Amino acid sequence: MVRRVGRGGNRSARRTVAGRGPSTPAAAQAELGAQLLDEAMKEASWLRHLGEAGKVSIWVIAKRIPVVIGQIARLGWRASPRALFTVVACTVLSAVLAGLALVESVHVLAVLFGPGASAARIRSALPSVLVLVALYSVRACSDTAINYGQAQLAPRIKRNAEIELYGLMAQVKADAFADADLADDLQRAADNGIGYLQQSVPGCIAVVSSILSMVSSAGVLAYLHPVLLPLLLLAVLPTGLASVRSARAEFRSRLRFSSISRRLWILAWILIDPEQAGELRACAAGPRLFGEHALLADAVRDERIRLGREQAATALAGRAVTGVGTGVVYGALAWMLTAGWLPLSRGLGAAMALRSVQSSLLALVLSVHGLFEQALWVQDLTDAITAARARLPRTTGVSCPEQFSVLELTGVEYTYPRARDDDENEAAPRPALTGVDLVIKAGEVTALVGSNGAGKSTLVKILAGLIEPDSGRVAWDGRETGEFDSESVIARVAMCPQDATLYPITALGNIAVSEPDPQHIDRVRARSAVTLAGATEMIEELPRGWETVLSGRFRGGVELSGGQRAKAAIARALYRTDVAMIILDEPTANLDPLAEAETYRTVMSLRDRGDVAIILVSHRLGAVVGADHIAVFDQGRIVEAGTHTELVAQGGLYQRMYEAQLAMYVNRQTLI
Numbered sequence: 283m284v285r286r287v288g289r290g291g292n293r294s295a296r297r298t299v300a301g302r303g304p305s306t307p308a309a310a311q312a313e314l315g316a317q318l319l320d321e322a323m324k325e326a327s328w329l330r331h332l333g334e335a336g337k338v339s340i341w342v343i344a345k346r347i348p349v350v351i352g353q354i355a356r357l358g359w360r361a362s363p364r365a366l367f368t369v370v371a372c373t374v375l376s377a378v379l380a381g382l383a384l385v386e387s388v389h390v391l392a393v394l395f396g397p398g399a400s401a402a403r404i405r406s407a408l409p410s411v412l413v414l415v416a417l418y419s420v421r422a423c424s425d426t427a428i429n430y431g432q433a434q435l436a437p438r439i440k441r442n443a444e445i446e447l448y449g450l451m452a453q454v455k456a457d458a459f460a461d462a463d464l465a466d467d468l469q470r471a472a473d474n475g476i477g478y479l480q481q482s483v484p485g486c487i488a489v490v491s492s493i494l495s496m497v498s499s500a501g502v503l504a505y506l507h508p509v510l511l512p513l514l515l516l517a518v519l520p521t522g523l524a525s526v527r528s529a530r531a532e533f534r535s536r537l538r539f540s541s542i543s544r545r546l547w548i549l550a551w552i553l554i555d556p557e558q559a560g561e562l563r564a565c566a567a568g569p570r571l572f573g574e575h576a577l578l579a580d581a582v583r584d585e586r587i588r589l590g591r592e593q594a595a596t597a598l599a600g601r602a603v604t605g606v607g608t609g610v611v612y613g614a615l616a617w618m619l620t621a622g623w624l625p626l627s628r629g630l631g632a633a634m635a636l637r638s639v640q641s642s643l644l645a646l647v648l649s650v651h652g653l654f655e656q657a658l659w660v661q662d663l664t665d666a667i668t669a670a671r672a673r674l675p676r677t678t679g680v681s682c683p684e685q686f687s688v689l690e691l692t693g694v695e696y697t698y699p700r701a702r703d704d705d706e707n708e709a710a711p712r713p714a715l716t717g718v719d720l721v722i723k724a725g726e727v728t729a730l731v732g733s734n735g736a737g738k739s740t741l742v743k744i745l746a747g748l749i750e751p752d753s754g755r756v757a758w759d760g761r762e763t764g765e766f767d768s769e770s771v772i773a774r775v776a777m778c779p780q781d782a783t784l785y786p787i788t789a790l791g792n793i794a795v796s797e798p799d800p801q802h803i804d805r806v807r808a809r810s811a812v813t814l815a816g817a818t819e820m821i822e823e824l825p826r827g828w829e830t831v832l833s834g835r836f837r838g839g840v841e842l843s844g845g846q847r848a849k850a851a852i853a854r855a856l857y858r859t860d861v862a863m864i865i866l867d868e869p870t871a872n873l874d875p876l877a878e879a880e881t882y883r884t885v886m887s888l889r890d891r892g893d894v895a896i897i898l899v900s901h902r903l904g905a906v907v908g909a910d911h912i913a914v915f916d917q918g919r920i921v922e923a924g925t926h927t928e929l930v931a932q933g934g935l936y937q938r939m940y941e942a943q944l945a946m947y948v949n950r951q952t953l954i
């Protein structure tokens with residue numbers, strides 16, 4: 283049993299850190315567990331809105347709710363005007379029918395409790411009973427229509443939001459994702475915003491429908507006797523307040539335990555993920571992770587039990603006060619009946635109306651709280667969409683030329699955007715590139731080499747049009763790329779990035795993934811790309827050959843090795859024949875020596891395409907010996923440039939790196 287968990291921290295754990303260590307191994311274990319829980323309960327960015335509904339005032343909620351309902355109504359109108367109309371019309375109709383049914387019940391009671399013989403009274407009440415049955419039947423149809431309309435609206439609204447959000451995600455500039463805050467915003471929008479948006483549709487309907495039911499029942503009370511209206515407050519207010527308190531306790535608990543729930547989810551995922559099963563056992567990590575899972579799961583169980591107790595106590599107090607209030611109301615009703623202010627039938631009708639208002643109020647409190655929380659997430663989603671819109675690629679209406687002879691970079695500078703959280707750091711972020719000048723020619727192989735973190739991959743992203751320099755110039759045959767639509771530049775570059783991703787589609791689909799329509803895949807071109815990448819044998823040996831899905835997560839699919847993945851990624855780049863530049867960023871890091879040598883021969887042979895510039899990033903300097911031009915990077919700058927022979931003769935960084943690698947093969951003594 284875990285005790286004393288909370289956002290404020292665990293006192294005993296703190297004491298141990300500050301003072302002497304725990305006395306026994308069991309105490310040490312318990313304190314370690316308490317620290318883990320403390321850590322797990324710190325608020326994370328994706329918890330941003332959870333629990334806010336538990337903190338704000340009722341007035342803030344009251345002002346916000348109509349805005350949300352308006353927003354969802356607008357989305358509903360865009361998604362399906364007919365479904366929205368059905369829902370609105372039937373919600374109003376249901377409330378009116380509920381009121382009419384109450385009034386009709388009073389008529390039935392008036393007849394049944396009126397003068398005359400029993401049989402005659404029952405006969406006289408029959409028409410009103412039939413009307414009552416008709417009213418309830420129509421209301422049942424109306425409620426069904428609301429459910430139907432809601433089932434039509436919610437998925438459409440969700441789908442529209444998905445189209446908008448994922449469409450934007452696929453379009454925003456690649457460097458937008460380097461902005462950790464935007465990436466976080468988009469992730470939250472996808473993980474939570476869309477789901478909450480869908481939930482907010484029934485949420486809005488529940489709120490409107492409970493308000494209308496309350497108004498309708500209150501209207502009936504006023505019709506029975508105006509004095510009953512103020513009495514109503516006595517009967518419903520305590521229930522309302524108890525419900526608000528209980529709902530807030532629930533939200534607060536969710537806030538404190540959401541971080542733990544997320545950890546639990548991640549731990550459970552690690553324990554059951556087939557891909558991680560081997561490593562988990564090899565590292566003997568299973569018992570430790572299982573122990574951590576058990577600790578957190580026990581804490582969640584204890585919290586649910588505690589919450590249940592708190593809510594039961596709140597409900598009991600609410601019920602007790604409501605009981606007193608209801609007693610006062612019924613006392614007043616009895617007095618009105620005996621004083622002749624109200625006939626018996628109306629008194630019974632008033633009791634029914636009171637019950638109806640109480641249950642509608644309960645539903646209203648719960649649905650308003652739920653909707654308020656959903657509204658915060660919906661707002662988050664809207665904000666993320668607006669932020670993503672501001673990061674769409676440049677459109678100028680001018681496409682870049684199909685080819686270039688010379689691509690020139692002059693004084694290129696680039697610094698990655700930093701996260702909002704980093705803004706407080708006083709040190710300015712270090713530029714990834716500074717004053718880069720480089721000339722790239724079609725029909726040549728240009729190699730980019732240098733130390734780790736020197737800026738090679740960043741330059742490659744600029745060449746591919748994925749990011750744009752903060753300053754400096756990138757020009758295709760003298761025309762600055764800023765003149766062109768960003769998309770048109772990206773479309774003219776084939777890229778094989780470091781650690782390329784294979785998608786869970788067929789091998790053929792992966793090689794020709796640049797073809798939007800699978801019907802238009804050129805199989806001959808795909809075969810020749812695979813041959814050039816040295817991957818023919820690998821693909822033909824797959825269980826279903828070209829049609830094998832390249833993911834072990836799917837039935838019949840396979841998981842490729844790192845080297846096999848690299849070959850497929852190279853083939854994917856070589857499939858593109860409509861490009862001005864082919865970029866290979868560390869293409870052979872995972873290849874065996876023979877495959878590596880073969881790949882470099884292929885890369886050099888790409889010069890034969892004539893009008894295509896080849897960019898090769900590599901740490902294997904033996905592989906760039908044959909390049910036409912080599913640029914050596916260090917700390918964001920090009921510090922040396924030339925051919926292999928020229929660079930070795932210079933005796934600088936390149937020569938030192940080359941000699942170091944050479945020594946590994948020819949003179950092991952140098953390394954020892």
Ligand SMILES: Nc1ncnc2c1ncn2[C@@H]1O[C@H](COP(=O)(O)OP(=O)(O)OP(=O)(O)O)[C@@H](O)[C@H]1O
Pocket residue numbers: 460698699713714732733734735736737738739740741915
């Ligand atoms: N997405 C990013 N966000 C922030 N900084 C980044 C990002 N990518 C790279 N950097 C930083 O930019 C600098 C240059 O990185 P880059 O990946 O271009 O180096 P590289 O020469 O390709 O390195 P390596 O040889 O290790 O692949 C590094 O300091 C790195 O930390």
